Amino acid sequence: MISNIETDRWIMMGLIGFAVGLLGFILHQIIERISVLKWSTTKEYLDEGKVSVGWMFCSAYSMAFAVFAAAVIVLWKPSAGGSGLPEVTAFLNGTHVNNIFNLKTLVAKFISCTAAIGCGMPIGPEGPMIHMGAIMGAGLSQGTSDLFNFKLPFFERFRNPEDRRNFISAGVAAGVAAAFGAPVGGLLFCMEEVSSFWSNTLSWQIFFCCIIATSTSDLFNSSFQEFKSIGSFGAFQTSRYILFNVYDAVDINILMFIPSAILGVLGGLLGSAFTILYLKMTRLRKRCLASISSPRLVQFIRLAEPALVMIVMSSFSIFLPMAFKCINYTCMPSDSNTVSEFCVNDTTNKYDSQLREKEETFHTCDTGTNYMNGTTLFSNSTYNELALLLFSSKDEAMKNLYLRNSHRMFNYGPLFVSLIIYFFMVIWAAGTSVAAGILVPMLVIGALYGRILGLVIVDMFGVHLDESYWSWMDPGAFALIGSASFFAGVARLAPAITSIMMELTNDLKVLLPVMTAVVVAKWVGDYFTHPFFHALLELQCIPFLNQQPNVRIDKKNVQLELFSAADIMAFPVVTVNLVEHVPTLAQKLLDNTHNGFPVLRELPDGNCVFHGLITRSELMVMLENKDIFKPGPFTPLDDRSLDIAPIGYDCMVRGPQEKEEIHEMFLEQFVDRDSPFWNHYVDMTPYFNISAMSISCNFSLHRAYTLISALGLRHLTVVDDSNQVQGMITRKDLMGFHMVDTLGSIMETRSYFR
Amino acid sequence: MISNIETDRWIMMGLIGFAVGLLGFILHQIIERISVLKWSTTKEYLDEGKVSVGWMFCSAYSMAFAVFAAAVIVLWKPSAGGSGLPEVTAFLNGTHVNNIFNLKTLVAKFISCTAAIGCGMPIGPEGPMIHMGAIMGAGLSQGTSDLFNFKLPFFERFRNPEDRRNFISAGVAAGVAAAFGAPVGGLLFCMEEVSSFWSNTLSWQIFFCCIIATSTSDLFNSSFQEFKSIGSFGAFQTSRYILFNVYDAVDINILMFIPSAILGVLGGLLGSAFTILYLKMTRLRKRCLASISSPRLVQFIRLAEPALVMIVMSSFSIFLPMAFKCINYTCMPSDSNTVSEFCVNDTTNKYDSQLREKEETFHTCDTGTNYMNGTTLFSNSTYNELALLLFSSKDEAMKNLYLRNSHRMFNYGPLFVSLIIYFFMVIWAAGTSVAAGILVPMLVIGALYGRILGLVIVDMFGVHLDESYWSWMDPGAFALIGSASFFAGVARLAPAITSIMMELTNDLKVLLPVMTAVVVAKWVGDYFTHPFFHALLELQCIPFLNQQPNVRIDKKNVQLELFSAADIMAFPVVTVNLVEHVPTLAQKLLDNTHNGFPVLRELPDGNCVFHGLITRSELMVMLENKDIFKPGPFTPLDDRSLDIAPIGYDCMVRGPQEKEEIHEMFLEQFVDRDSPFWNHYVDMTPYFNISAMSISCNFSLHRAYTLISALGLRHLTVVDDSNQVQGMITRKDLMGFHMVDTLGSIMETRSYFR
Known part of the structure; x- marks a missing residue:
């Protein structure tokens, strides 16, 4: 029950699913609106022969949106930049990251993401959708907003770390589900990549x-195009x-x-190259910006960079296709390998719908006319291969690349040119100061080299359109495998994936x-x-803790079983007593920034042994409630029954009321010798x-x-055989670089003594 | 790297994937062979008008295989009975189950499963495939067989509990993947249902x-039919x-x-009814068999039961369809709702392939002739609705039920009749003494009521064949949703799922x-x-430990946070000292059947504190190596370096060499006062x-x-503040019924004192 x-x-x-789904729908529609206006207007100029005017319009339009997208991030909410996925992952792993879950970040992310993608930057909306989903999960479930300064009482029940974490995970999954229309994919993505804690209940x-998220976004997207009902x-x-x-x-x-395994190898190679180049590019950008002293100039550069990206992209989109000839639609009859005029069988209608959709992408080529001959549709229209890939939105390019039975639709030239452009432009664009993901661009890059391999195979073994033993040699299928x-x-x-x-x-x-292909690419x-x-x-x-430790010294995995907890623990540890002197406690909190303190209990034989743990936040709340102080030393309570705790559970969970900036000032009042609490004690x-x-x-x-x-612990106390505190292990002690240092020196000492 | x-x-x-895939292929082919022979021969008799001969053949043929399938289990390997899924799940959860991973079980399971399913029992091969996959995972990876008495040296590296567990998990997943042709489904099934421990590496x-498993079985199944190359x-x-x-x-x-939510509700209701009835039926069978004193008679009944199932099924398959009329193939033209002759459009060929496949299932109806009229194919052939569902293998029935654009192919009568037959026959058959799973039968049952709901909708809103707003009202689609x-x-x-x-x-x-439908059915x-x-x-x-505790007293969930470890722990605990007197140790092992013993260390102040844990198996190995005994008390070693351990790691892991039956005899030699080891000690x-x-x-x-x-612990020691052992918690202490007893009495005491 x-x-x-x-x-x-x-x-x-x-509720979270519905909200994220709706957000996905709105995002999609706005992007579509911005994108269609750009390409259709540019196309009109091209049709009129005004190529340079078209280029100017295209560049100016894109630049305006790109600068706007960057401005939201640079001038207003820097925390909304990038994809947001690493921050969310880090949070779910147990690391606190500031400002990532507030409403302003959501708004900034939404605006920046729609503007940047709508204008045609080679980036995708999926990373930002994940972050926005997470914000919605956090915001809706907590029913509280600092911005509007309210807290709804109903949501009290969800204001604990576990529920919050679960709702954020749900938001992440819903983000993927809504962005891709992939409910199972969303669930699995959240489980595999983002979430560090999982249970069967949460899975359900x-x-x-x-x-709900996918249904909502699919339903509305099916019924509206650019916000107009269809x-x-x-x-x-x-x-x-x-x-x-x-x-x-x-x-x-x-x-x-x-060929799938070959694509896997290519995926692994190019994927690694992509990752390495992206990191180099980002570090280079950071260094360059850091070397500039004027903050105004830094801002200007960060705003100008996306604009530059868009000028380059617009030029590529408009001028590059002109270097390629317009070619006839071709179609391979199943019985021969000769290239004929574009033919569409009226009854099977394989290309009909795609043909209509593609009208915008004829670039400067002649659209020609269609005519019927018996039951067969013929057409003398021509198209520009590169324009199908560059002179349209990425989604259109993807559909064209995945098209089946279109063996020679793209030739090597256009495929290679777009591959190089996309590969480097994505690396450049994704690091600029806009809210950007890279999932869809990754699919495009993969589809391009997948199709190249498909074309190689077709060139080697010919076209096989009939459903025979060889029909698998379809470049469209390899484009799909390449994407994966x-x-x-x-x-x-x-x-x-x-x-x-x-x-x-x-x-x-x-x-x-x-x-x-996926498993080979991973290898x-x-x-x-x-x-x-x-x-x-x-x-x-970000101190992210992997599921499995991975410490490598001198290119060899270190076997952690050979070390003990004492080797890595931090010591000495600041501890507190079960009944603590108030000024001493305040002084301890002032002296360090630790977040967890072991609580000691005195045994009859005088030894002080480990008895539990208390956090800084809990200690702060206790100090704020001065009525629980009592003068003189006394023995601690015997019963831990919650009925008699003067501070309620919800107060404890909520944390200190004082703002973090004045914590120091707040604590100093207690360490003063003249303080009224000089002789007071507090029972924990x-x-x-x-x-x-x-x-x-x-x-x-x-x-x-x-x-x-x-178990997702933040503090693990190390004790000796008689249960006295010896040290403390936190996640920072387990970070790779720290372990390499510590264990490396231990290993040197050990081998020295042997 | x-x-x-x-x-x-x-x-x-x-390797495991390949082996399981191959096994799946062979299983599939044999089942196909047995099944096709049964139905085609029976059909021949029916065509000749010899209905009673047909029935006799069908019953005898099925009975022979059913008795054979049961005999393998009853007379040879009882551990191969049932689906095997619970046992594998229990093993992966950390419970030891005897005999489930040996080669004989695999052979018995394979024979029983192929015979029972081939002859047409209403059961599926998926459960047994999972168990067989697990056995292959365990067997191949360990490279050892008791039956053939060999141990391959190469596999030494995998002979540890973790690798063994992982390879068994892989076998399970491969079993599902090969049985259903569902690689992702297999992975997720293993993760969600079977496995208790999971990591990203294992997932990959x-x-x-x-x-590999799916590719292997799909590849061969695509190329062979009844072992003949196609x-x-x-x-x-x-x-x-x-x-x-x-x-x-x-x-x-x-x-x-x-309607999907309605199907979900039906799925939840009927699924629960199925589970409850199955349990009742199984308990009833157990009670009946237990009340019979003669073991011969018990064996006979267990062999006779499957035979009885098959007689009933054969009668249903042959005689029941005769109660229904042969009806014309019907087809709804898109512009009207009138029923016309069966028509097949020659260019779209929607039914063509299905029509050919179905020839065997016309039962006693006239197959008629097909004739062309322009581009449209007409046919005056008739078919028997119930025969399509009962007079063929389950796979054929499923394909018919899922068929799209076949709105009135089945009417209420045949659907209801088959639903009732399948529902109760599956409950009966799955509990008999054959190796049987219930996954495919479940799909049939769901498809039947799904199609009934689809028919209700068609009756309410009419047939919509054209691709319009209403084309979703397809009973075939609802059959699929019903299955899920x-x-x-x-x-x-x-x-x-x-x-x-x-x-x-x-x-x-x-x-x-x-x-x-899935989520509603769960609710x-x-x-x-x-x-x-x-x-x-x-x-x-089986003491299975759920991920989350679920203790219910008086129909309320008990909040375990309100209890402490001391409330549930078992005490007193049998402990051993770091340096233990050999006869005392042997006596301790004789006095109880515990598997884990806390190791105590004496502190300078005389207190004996918890220092670690040792298992019965490790203690047995130590006693087997008598050369490590030393006379007189001595101080324990200081250094735990493995170099100086007289017994190697692999010996320890392998466990005691003596057979379990003679452990008691083995131990008694030490407790004898005249034993040469009376004054000897052993250092742990x-x-x-x-x-x-x-x-x-x-x-x-x-x-x-x-x-x-x-963490999958088997023993958790409970200590007091000075680190002295107070009790022990094992998984048996955490079983639901045990917790209900213990916590219930604590709750009574507490409320009594208030």
């Missing part, structure tokens, strides 16, 4: 949240709710695993080759560098955490690590 | 194992590698969520309604009863587990539970 609070949690999950609730509200239309829907999926063949391989080479996720690719394309038949990628998002965590100096019995873990000095370091990461 | 042993692990994962390796080896054929492939998937509509709902109502899995359903049917468009089902597989664990008295310093956890008496019971389940 479901208890009351459980029901409330489910309702809240549904997030599952539900993802259903009729039949309620019906989900394939082309609108499956982002890159594949028609005419081909059956696979065992031979297909060979690059995604995997960069992000190193397994079931999440597979699910997302399937849900994006509705092509389940290609599942096994996709999985093969190759792991050989060269970290996963992208983990590299970002390191770049931002009702408040400290009696279930704090402790381990012995000899405890294996490997197991200590597992303990901290599996 | 991947270290050496890591590479070996990947290779082993691939299982992902790889699943690719040409084009290497090409994966949709109809052979996607079990219930759906053609012409329909776009969904927001209104579709209403029943699956979820019984098994309560989220992403696993969703993935399996998608991979089984290749219909991604219906994803959101499927997810809705409704949870209200009534446990998930099926957890109920089975309870039925078999190099061998005990120094990293054993301990918690204080006041530690919260909830956190103690989390600690044990999250």
